Amino acid sequence: MPFSGFARFQASTPGAALADWTVTICTSTAKDLIGLEMDTRLADVPWEVHGVSSWLDLVAGVVASAGRLRLDRVHPSARPPVVLELHPSERGALDLIVQSTMREDSAFKSLVDQAPTGIFVQTGGNIAYANHASCELFGARQVEDLLGRPVIELFQEEFRSQVAQRIDDLNEGRRSVELAEEGVLRLDGSSAVAAVSAIPFRFSGEDGALVFIKDITDAKEGEKLLAREKERLAVTLRSIGDGVITTDTAGSVTLLNKVAETLTGWTAEEADGRPLSEVFPIVHELTREPCEDPVAKVLKTGMVVELANHTCLISRDGREYVIADSGAPILDDSGRIVGVVLVFRDTTEKQKLADSMHRAQNLESIGVLAGGIAHDFNNLLAGIFGNLCLAEECAKDGNLVETRKVLSGAMDIFDRAKGLTQQLLTFSKGGTPVRKVQEIGKLVENSVHFSLSGANVSANFRIAEDLWHCDCDRNQIGQVVDNIVINAMQAMPEGGTLDVEVENRLLDPGPGGPQGRSGPFVEILIRDHGQGMAKEILSKIWAPFFSTKTTGHGLGLATVFSIVQRHDGWVEVETEPGAGSTFRVLLPARPGRSPAIPEPEAVPIRARGKGRILVMDDEDYILLFIDRMIESLGYEPTTVANGWEAVEAFRRAEGSGKPFHACILDLTIAGGKGGKAVAQEILELRPDAVLLASSGYSDDPVVSEPVAHGFRGSLSKPFLREDLAKLLEGVLAT
Numbered sequence: 041m042p043f044s045g046f047a048r049f050q051a052s053t054p055g056a057a058l059a060d061w062t063v064t065i066c067t068s069t070a071k072d073l074i075g076l077e078m079d080t081r082l083a084d085v086p087w088e089v090h091g092v093s094s095w096l097d098l099v100a101g102v103v104a105s106a107g108r109l110r111l112d113r114v115h116p117s118a119r120p121p122v123v124l125e126l127h128p129s130e131r132g133a134l135d136l137i138v139q140s141t142m143r144e145d146s147a148f149k150s151l152v153d154q155a156p157t158g159i160f161v162q163t164g165g166n167i168a169y170a171n172h173a174s175c176e177l178f179g180a181r182q183v184e185d186l187l188g189r190p191v192i193e194l195f196q197e198e199f200r201s202q203v204a205q206r207i208d209d210l211n212e213g214r215r216s217v218e219l220a221e222e223g224v225l226r227l228d229g230s231s232a233v234a235a236v237s238a239i240p241f242r243f244s245g246e247d248g249a250l251v252f253i254k255d256i257t258d259a260k261e262g263e264k265l266l267a268r269e270k271e272r273l274a275v276t277l278r279s280i281g282d283g284v285i286t287t288d289t290a291g292s293v294t295l296l297n298k299v300a301e302t303l304t305g306w307t308a309e310e311a312d313g314r315p316l317s318e319v320f321p322i323v324h325e326l327t328r329e330p331c332e333d334p335v336a337k338v339l340k341t342g343m344v345v346e347l348a349n350h351t352c353l354i355s356r357d358g359r360e361y362v363i364a365d366s367g368a369p370i371l372d373d374s375g376r377i378v379g380v381v382l383v384f385r386d387t388t389e390k391q392k393l394a395d396s397m398h399r400a401q402n403l404e405s406i407g408v409l410a411g412g413i414a415h416d417f418n419n420l421l422a423g424i425f426g427n428l429c430l431a432e433e434c435a436k437d438g439n440l441v442e443t444r445k446v447l448s449g450a451m452d453i454f455d456r457a458k459g460l461t462q463q464l465l466t467f468s469k470g471g472t473p474v475r476k477v478q479e480i481g482k483l484v485e486n487s488v489h490f491s492l493s494g495a496n497v498s499a500n501f502r503i504a505e506d507l508w509h510c511d512c513d514r515n516q517i518g519q520v521v522d523n524i525v526i527n528a529m530q531a532m533p534e535g536g537t538l539d540v541e542v543e544n545r546l547l548d549p550g551p552g553g554p555q556g557r558s559g560p561f562v563e564i565l566i567r568d569h570g571q572g573m574a575k576e577i578l579s580k581i582w583a584p585f586f587s588t589k590t591t592g593h594g595l596g597l598a599t600v601f602s603i604v605q606r607h608d609g610w611v612e613v614e615t616e617p618g619a620g621s622t623f624r625v626l627l628p629a630r631p632g633r634s635p636a637i638p639e640p641e642a643v644p645i646r647a648r649g650k651g652r653i654l655v656m657d658d659e660d661y662i663l664l665f666i667d668r669m670i671e672s673l674g675y676e677p678t679t680v681a682n683g684w685e686a687v688e689a690f691r692r693a694e695g696s697g698k699p700f701h702a703c704i705l706d707l708t709i710a711g712g713k714g715g716k717a718v719a720q721e722i723l724e725l726r727p728d729a730v731l732l733a734s735s736g737y738s739d740d741p742v743v744s745e746p747v748a749h750g751f752r753g754s755l756s757k758p759f760l761r762e763d764l765a766k767l768l769e770g771v772l773a774t
Contacts, residue, residue, distance in 0.1 A: 045070030045138040049082050050131075058100055059083035061134065073138045074116040074124075082134075087116040103128045112242065121244060158234075158255070161241060162191050163248030165207055177234065177255050179226035191251075196223035196231060206238065210249035214240040221256065232257045283363075285382045286370065291316050291335045294379065303363075303386060305356025320382070325350035325362055334367040335380045342377065344368045353384070362388045424450050424457070454758070473513035473606055473744070477630065480510045480517070480562050481542050487521035488540055488566075496535035497528070504543040508629035510562055516603045517627070520611075523596040524566050524623045531570025531621065539567040544629065561609075564625040573615045581613065600625075649674040649765075651701030651772060652693065656686040656718065657734065658709045662757075666704070669761050673768065675701075683713025687721045694725060701772055704755070707735040707742055716742060719750050730771050 048065040061082040070076055075086045083096060089111055092098050102109045111124040120140065127135040149169065152159050158174035160167050170178075170186045178194055180186050195203045199222045206217045219237040226232060234253050241250035283300035287293055293316055296308040304311070304319055311319045322331040337345045347365040354360055365384035369377045427450035434443040481503040488499050510517075528538055545563045573581070581597050604611040608628050615621035653675045657663050663679040670677040678693075678700070680686045686705065693699050703722060705715035719731050733742050733754040746754040752771045755763060 044140075045073050047074075047076050047136040047138065048133050049136070050133040058103065059096055064133075070136070070138045073119065073122050073140055074114070074136075075119060087114050089114050099126065099134065102126045103134060113246065158253040160186070160251050160253070161243045161248055162207065162210070162238070162251055163243055163246045165192065165211070166190055167194075168243055168246070168248060174253060177224065177226075177232065177253060179228050179230070185227065194225055196225050199223050207249070210238055210240055211247060214247070216240065221260075224253075224255075233260045282383050282385045285311075285316070285320060285384075286379055287316050287335050287382075288379050289339060289377060291333070291380075293319050300384075303353060303355060303361055303384075305359075316382075321354045322347070322363075322365075323352050323354065324348070325352040325360075334365065334382060338367045338369050338380045339377060342369055347384075360388075361386045362391045424454060451760075473516055473603070475511045475513055475607075477509050478512050478514055478517070479507075480512070480564075480627070480629075481507045483514060483517060484521055484540065484542050484564055487518040488525055488538070490518075491522045491525040492529070492538075495529055497532055497538060499538040499540050502539075502541045502543075506544070507542060508544050508560060508562055508631050510627045510629050512607055512627060513603075517607070520600050520603050520625065521564070521566070523600050524625075527596060527623075528566060528568035528570065528621070531568050531572075536569050539565070541565040541567075544631075545626065547626075560629045560631045561626045562629040564627070565622060566625075567620060567622040569620040572617045572619050572621055573613075574617055649768060649772070652676045652678065652698060653768070654686065654689055654693075654700040654703040655679045656681070656683065656704070656709070656715070657706040658682065658712070662706075666764070669764055670768075672761070673765050675768065682709055683718040683721075686718050687725075690722050690729075691725060699726070700729075702730040702732060702752075702768060704732045704734050707733055707740055708737070716749060723750055732767060732771065 045067045046065065047063055047067065047070040049061040050064045051061050059082055063076055063078050063080045066076045066078055082099065085095065087095075089095060089098065092111075098109075106128050108128075109126045111126070114122050114124045116122060123139040125137040125139075127137065129135060149171075152169075152171045155171055156173060158171065158177045160170035160174045162168065167186045167189050170180070170183055172183075175181070175183060175186060178186060191207060192200050192203050202220070203222065206220075209215045209217055216239045217237060219235055222234055222236050224232045224234045233256050235256050236251065236253050238249040238251040241248055243250075278298050280297070281299060283303050284295070284297040285293060285300050285304075286295040292313050293311045294313075296304065296306065296311050296319075301307055306314075306319050316335050317333065323329060324331060331347065331351055334345060334347060345367050347363070351363055351365060352360050353363045363384045364387050365382060367380055367382045370379035370381055372378050427446045430446040431443050431450070434440075434446060485501060485503065488501075492499060525538065542562065542564050545561045547558050547561055601611055604625055604627070610626045611623065613621055613623050653670050655663060655666050655670070655677055657666070657679070658681055660681075663681070667677045667679050678689060680689055686703070690700060690703065703719075705718050707715040709715075715733055715735075719733075722729050722731065731751045733740075733746050733749070733751045734757065735743050735754070736757040737743070742749045742751065743754045743756055746752065753767050755767060
């Protein structure tokens with residue numbers, strides 16, 4: 041059936057009253073929709089207009105104003121409501137355009153029924169229309185189960201007053217209502233939670249509301265589960281003893297637990313959104329350098345990471361905590377990193393306890409070392425004093441040959457005592473190498489032969505003919521070989537054979553080189569066929585004071601490791617219980633056959649020297665024997681005990697016209713100026729002064745490189761008369 045119709049009222053005679061106007065045109069649709077017939081008088085129309093008391097007064101006003109009027113709700117007798125438009129014409133007529141509301145309602149229903157969200161229409165507080173989604177939400181099998189029901193009955197009791205107020209706002213105030221969560225009562229008596237909003241709406245010519253309703257029961261249950269899970273997580277985080285911090289991928293803090301708040305000094309609210317570096321500043325405990333950002337490291341690697349040792353957290357109030365820390369990525373369901381979690385604990389007290397235990401162990405180790413060194417030195421002193429006593433007796437008897445023999449024995453023991461002292465210094469401070477280009481093959485061979493003298497162990501050598509030279513300290517490398525050979529001899533108490541191999545090695549970058557380095561090296565292999573070592577011992581052999589022998593002091597291999605490291609080399613060992621041990625030493629080499637610096641030939645001591653020598657030392661007995669040595673060599677000695685006396689003596693000598701030809705200055709003076717400071721003052725008085733350094737610390741850089749510090753040469757205590765004579769003759773030769 042068509043949805044529009046047309047009719048016209050017009051005066052049948054000129055001047056006829058408006059009430060007597062009759063229908064002169066009427067389409068069949070207009071007749072069906074509003075019941076008009078031809079010649080029907082305007083006063084007899086069969087309808088009612090909602091909200092209008094007098095139809096004739098309404099029409100008179102429209103005709104008088106000559107304006108159009110739309111009536112959205114007109115009720116013809118026994119027919120559905122229609123929309124009626126009144127159009128007065130200039131020819132004394134009134135045109136009516138009639139439209140069925142069924143056309144608008146049908147289009148609306150067709151659209152809304154397809155919507156996935158529940159939509160229903162409320163007019164007069166009752167449901168006038170509901171789509172399929174609304175029926176499903178309320179548990180209705182068909183739309184007719186909902187039509188005409190009061191809306192308020194479909195909501196739970198505690199929400200009905202709120203719903204009633206919202207209906208009044210819509211119907212009377214024509215105001216939209218905002219989204220609200222309300223409890224729904226289904227037709228079967230079960231409940232649900234819905235999100236409800238509505239806007240004013242006209243339906244079938246009546247004022248009402250278009251209501252949007254969505255079932256959020258599952259979502260609310262999910263929120264409850266999530267809230268319970270968050271509460272469990274919060275309880276867990278509060279209960280654990282470790283600090284926990286989470287960040288997003290930008291490194292901004294998103295969560296702190298109570299322990300983290302205590303250690304960092306920030307509350308969770310204050311820290312939220314701040315950069316991790318601000319809330320969690322960490323530095324190296326010893327160097328005070330900032331530590332690597334753990335979040336950046338996790339994001340870069342995508343793996344669990346741990347902080348380095350000695351990591352220190354600086355709290356907001358300035359307190360410091362030594363911490364152990366690990367960081368891990370936070371992944372979503374797809375495996376994508378969405379953040380980082382840091383877990384850390386305060387290990388300050390634990391570290392203090394460990395340090396105390398370490399100090400106690402060191403004191404115990406030093407006690408063992410001191411006992412071993414005292415034992416060795418007592419034996420050496422016994423040998424020296426014994427020979428000196430024998431020399432005294434031989435001298436009384438006038439037996440010069442025997443006197444020289446026993447004194448020579450005392451000097452041999454003196455060399456061993458000096459070697460033990462040098463070993464202690466090398467271990468304690470490294471012993472700065474005095475490097476020269478050396479023919480390493482001969483050095484190794486001579487050192488092995490010397491160490492095996494008188495032993496029941498022999499050596500098989502395989503030394504490459506084209507062996508490269510090394511820039512090294514001859515004495516220290518000899519000490520390395522000596523200590524390894526002694527260790528090998530002790531591993532073969534019944535005797536045996538050592539395999540000694542020396543060859544060139546050109547190492548590629550990677551784990552095969554010393555600490556991953558590459559380049560030319562000389563490799564020294566010393567292999568014994570003794571008992572070997574267990575794996576648990578192997579990890580300790582380089583540690584100071586460690587020894588498996590009751591008579592050892594545990595410095596031999598520790599000294600080896602120290603010397604090789606200071607030569608920029610590498611040392612390692614391969615061993616198996618019962619299969620012997622192989623020590624491998626790698627030293628940086630100079631490819632090619634560049635000539636090595638020859639060992640200096642023995643220079644005979646001149647019968648008598650000449651010149652004045654100033655000697656500064658704070659030990660009286662050292663001044664005494666140096667005074668006698670210098671005098672025996674023909675020089676004129678002057679001895680002083682401190683820096684002030686040395687400078688004054690030099691100044692007086694310069695003023696008297698009898699200057700000193702050389703000055704021997706001890707580098708370390710208890711409670712006063714040492715040799716370096718005195719040397720500077722003397723050089724200001726005479727820039728060409730001949731200065732010689734003397735020290736009991738052979739690792740002092742002034743001893744190893746005297747010229748770089750203003751000296752012409754140096755003496756390492758203890759020294760012999762021959763050492764002093766050679767040095768003086770060398771510097772005073774010109």
